[in-house]
Amino acid sequence: MTPAPAILLSMFLPLACALLISMSGRWPNVREGVTLVTATLLFLTVLSLVPTVVAGSRPEATLIEMLPGLPLRFVVEPLGMLFALVASGLWIANSIYSIGYMRGNKEAHQTRFYACFALALASTMGIAFAGNMMTLFVFYEALTLTTYPLVTHSGTPEAMRAGRTYLGILLGTSIGLQLLAILWTWQIAGTLDFTAGGILNGKVAGPMVGVLLLLYMYGIGKAALMPLHRWLPAAMVAPTPVSALLHAVAVVKAGVFTVMKVAVYIFGIDFLRDSGQSQWLLYIAAATVLIASLVALTKDNLKARLAYSTISQLAYVVLGAALATRWGVIGGSMQIAMHAMGKITLFFCAGAIYTAAHKTEISDMSGLGRIMPFTFGAFAIGAMSVIGLPPFGGLWSKWYLILGSIQADEMIMVGVLILSSLLNVAYLLSIPLIGFFGKATGGVQPAAIKEAPLACLIAIGLTALGCLLLFFLPGPLFSLLAPIATP
């Protein structure tokens, strides 16, 4: 246990950034400069913690004792380390992209947009480094509230309705179910610290384990487990950078990250497996994987299709947790990083298509790939990574998840995972295929359409490259994550 100012710095930086942004609203270049500099500094700060964590140490920091025995406390462990790296790293790419997108589309209220974005990142860091369930809950709620203005950014009646769904489901589940679960845990375990091996073993038994698990799993609405997934498609009314970083990376990953944390550090995977109460979760997760994929097939709106694809891919992580085996947990955790990189690429491309050609429906994109080859090429790369094809990073999470299913003797889950990959091929790869080889429809006027703004393309290039890079990096990732699955 070593104290680390870098932890508090990682939350302070985006906060200070939000303040600077709101003061520099009149000078857009300064404002964006602040975002970029902070994003880079934040990533470096997070990176500085990596060697310590890999060496097996757990840096920690305590802010204040909120309630007796329940301090606001931060501890960096491998899972949180990975999540923080992903979120802060992709914030850099996303900030570059935002500049191109927001200016290209002449969006209003850009200062509020960047400020809320920074606040959301501060909350995400708090979630990643939370040392107990209370701290995690605090930042979980903060993330919901700071992203609400981003979802309702356009202020249209549609955005207002979406905002209601967003807030209603996320606050409703977290206050109604998750808080209850946390209080129950506190009541029976007398602690909420994330502890290797869990804190509930011997404190609760029988079907009550299942009830508590249910409260947690549906209380974590951000994980978008069906049937509480509707907020995610609704949130797609937000500007695309928000969908990209928050609703493919930070917010949803905060959800499944919390699921993992609860499974590994509150229940403990051994306890979860021995109790046999996670079986239902396995089937719900599998059902979400398949149903969401099928729904995605029917969506013609590109962002809606990607949203349902996200719901399906998030359920992989829940599935990994529900398997409660070593490989399952590692696969699920890896999925957090792999899917983030792939899906943010896809959203970037969707936004680039919108900015350049003002197309939102897939059927209108026929032949567009020949005009925007870079964007559609990157889309294909992102899609292949999400599907789990080599040579892209997504392969590894699928690989470990299948291994985990075999380890848990759940052959049905092996089948579900393979079937889902086939469905992914159908709904994701069809898009670049239409783009490159489809006949140009009347809607496409090649002369008027160019590639998206340069800033967008740079960001797309970076993340597409990231997908490729992750394929060659399973070793370091595995050695980072291995300790969480070892009792």
Place this chain on the structure above:
Amino acid sequence: MIADHLPALQIVVPLISAPLCLLLRRGALAWGLALLTSWAALAMSILLLSRVLREGPISYALGDWAAPWGIEYRVDAVNAFVILIVAAVGAVILPYARRSVAHEIPAVQHSAFYAAFLLCLTGLLGVSITGDAFNLFVFLEISSLSSYVLIALGRSRQALTASFQYLVMGTIGATFIVIGIGLLYMVTGTLNMADLALRLPPFGENRTVLVAFAFLTVGASLKLALFPLHFWLPNAYTYAPSAVTGFLAATATKVAVYILLRFFFTVFGSEFAIETLTLHYLLVPLAVIAVLVCSTVAIFQDNIKRMLAYSSLAQIGYMILGIGLATPTGLTAGIVHLFNHAMTKGGLFLALGCVALRVGSVKLESMQGLGRTMPWTMFAFVLGGLSLIGVPLTAGFISKWYLVQAALEQDSWLLAALVLIGSLLAVIYIWRVVEVAYLRPLPAGAAAVREAPLSMLIPTWVLIGASIYFGIDTSLTVGVARRAAVMLLGGGS
């Protein structure tokens, strides 16, 4: 020397200042005097609380007439805390009152307003500080009569009917309380509350004692507006001047809750009230109904002041729920919420007062676009709203945390779930305002609206800031509340 008379000065200073305010015919002078008085009262209340926390309960014999014959002022952890709440809210609201009152009340009535305000403050402080049951009634009447006047000063004509309605209901409540006290005097021959607590147990379930208990319970419930005795409150809060609504919402009902606490746990003793009379079977369901029904009604209000008034009724339900559970955690929750809600709701009403000053109306539709034109006011409103909902890092969360924990301790899953459902209802009524203020454009052709003056913004933010601060650092609030709860239940000093 003078420090020994602190309990008396706490009451005497505002009591004397009130008529002086009336003599200073100029409104500004009266305001200045009232302001100084309220700050002095706050300073004294802080001294009192710190002394109680350091040295234990203080007993002060008024005029050196020894208790139980003379009037005793008795300050312990419970009422020192309530006194602090009342004095603090008074001290924060007076700076705010100047602009708000100038806007809402004709100038000729200003000095009368401040005199009535100080009398109300005196009455509320007196109810909290006294250890004598009849003296409690006297102070209760001082605060009630002055609050009828304050409410009647509201701008619209409905303020008069609202005030009259409150006068009728409040008088019935006070009469019930005095009947209860009279019956107790009949049985025991004493009015000193500590003395009553000693003399009552031998009577057991004496019929007169039971009737006294019933009268006191109903009387106090009327004053604190427990469902279904709450009908006076929404009108009174809606039509009173903004500063008055803020003050009464944060203090008057809280003091009435204190009366209930004092009689249940100190005078009758928790054994009698809860175990013998099983009062929790009455209080808990009523509290839950208050939470659910009043929160739901709040959702459908178009006048935001009235919406917050219904929300207050629901929050009173939370306090009574905590008290009704009658466990250390439950009582802690109730007492903590007493404080937290005073800060939060006071702040919210003050924010609304800023809107009333600049826009001239507190109807939902007139708040369109205010998120842009009055950013500080509306952001204060949002933060206060989050505290009402019980989002973590706000004071409201701490209250909910203890309340749900108290319910879970008794394996009462239903109660825990109902408390949380109440929070979700709060999300709905708060977010209606947020959507209108932030997502609707300013109505076309509306007069330009400016941000409220600093003299009103700062007090608003002090209360809102407190409701955030006490959600993060809870050592003072929870610490005092827990001590008070243990003392009330354990029968300790």
